[in-house]
Amino acid sequence: MQGLSQWLMLVCGLSTVAVRRRSLAVGLATCQALALAGIAIYEANTIDESVAAGALVVRAIALAGLLTVLVSRTRETIPVRASVPPSIRSGLAVGLALILIWLIPVANHSNFDTLQVSFGLIAFGMVIIATRRATLFQILGIIFIENAIALAALGHSSYSSLVIELGVTLDLALIAMVASVFHDRIFAEFGTGDVAMLSDLRD
């Protein structure tokens, strides 16, 4: 169950790196967040862990709602094209994931697989932030990084997951809300959510 969910998270992440439509990307991000919550529910043995898993479910649903509203409020007349083609983006994402896994010595760690998946998701998030021009995709990049960390925190028993999950959930809710305000204002100001328009500040 855990392995399958982790694979699902990776597939959703890599697909988001490649897809063009924002609504599809929001669907994939929601699917990833739900898969994360699924792992938390499956592994919950104590009340604390159940509360943490519940918080992840609420977070996944709230994010899906927020992002869907954002997409519908800010319809692009012309799709914002990424500066890098999908195949190269995907290649970059996989390459960075492999480099991170190779660089960070966790081979002796009891949760080797989970940490590898986390590093992969972080790499996907970073590539999305670096290569996608649509503000909404950059928000998704941040969400992927946060999902990766929540997954890493879930992957071991010695550490109370409640603290990190509730903390991450609260933090993500705040950041996502502020990012949504910015996305909305940027769209109102420039008529598009394209970060290429944000290039006035240069020295």
Add this chain to the structure above:
Amino acid sequence: MTYVTNYLTLTSLVVLLPVFLAGAIWVIPASHTRTVVIAGAVVSVVGASWLALKIFESRGVHRTGEWIVFDPLAGILVLIVGALGITSILFSDTYLRGLTSGVVSQPFRTRLFYSVLLVFWAMLYAVPLAGNLGAAWLLIEGTTATSALLVGFSGKPRALEAGWKYLILTSAGMGVALLGIALLGTSSRIGGLGGLSWSTLSRSSGSHPDMLVAFVLVVVGLASKVGWAPVHNWLPDAHSEAPSPISGLLSGALLPCVLAVTWRTTKAMSPVVGTSPGHEILIGFGILSLAMAVPFLWQPLAWKRLLAYSSLEHMGIIALGIGFGGPLAIAGVIVHLFGHAIAKSLGFYASQSLLTHDPRSAKHPPGGVGRSSPKLGATLGISLATLSGFPPLPLFVSEVLILAGGFENGYLVASILSALLIAFGFIGLLQALLSTLLEDHHGSQKFHYVKTSPIFGLAILATVFLLIISWVGLYLPSSSFVHRLVSGMG
């Protein structure tokens, strides 16, 4: 125990009062907003000063469970955050009166601004008092959310661009730090936040490579929020485009607070990863930040942008001081924290008057202000002279102490390189100072009248404090206060 109870009462007053005020201003009449905010802020600052004095008076480090720590570093930063918070609030009125647009419409604009500012201020107070890495991380992320809103508050395109970059880049960086924290958590013998407290981090049971990787991830992640090069891209934009009162708070208080968390992490993890990695990473960030900032200090930049690059330089110098270690360099760090906070916030607050006096200075370097408005020119001059490290002002004292500490502790190459870069930075800022005061860039440009009494009054007060800090700085290296900072930290 009585000590801790007193500390807790004061901490609750200092941290929770701004949060309470942030909510209260939505239910009181709008005409009373400013009065209530200022009255509450005064109470909070008195509490903060009292708390800091109690911390300085006491010997040793006091903790309340794993959540709060009271040590000299916390005392220093609580004092700085308090002073800068109230001055930011006092200068916010001028900013809000001149604001023609915003992320929300006018009936709510003033209240929203003060609410977010007060919550940001409360979080800033809490960051240096956080007793463990996990809580500190959450609070720092909280400051990102609130301060990003303030950076983009005007809703103007440049402010939105700066706010967006700040939000995305620092959130990504803090994500990397959280990964490091999660890895540290896996090696903790104690569950929950207790495993991440400053006192228990040193007893982590992971292998050396694992701990080192986790440590590097945490420090690199935090570096993105401190604004150290090469992860500083957001800093010049956010600090230059934020409302002036917020720029002062971001530069003088937020950056040092995050830097303090990095310092605490380095100190707490040194028994596990060794002292060298932490020191070397900080020295590396310090030199790189200086090298990145200096070329921009030589360029003719708009006033706020120049101050923003100067923040990069000064965070680099503080990193060097912490990296060099020892009583001399640490004394230099303390003097630098105070001197930088006063001079930088003064410069940013003065930028409001400068923009009214010479609107072109929003995008162009100011010129001839010493002639067109002597009081404003004097204020800008005091700020920039201090930031350049002009003797006998405190940043001169601190830079000498930090470099002396570097030589004393055997960091010969790093010290020489840093000395050269600091000297180049000094020349660059001196050029900017002369140009700002004496040169006439704008030819027949007409200047607007601006009331300079408030900012000039603050400049006189700041000068008195700066001279006191310089004088105290000379005696600091041999003081027990510095020895307490060098030997023990919460």
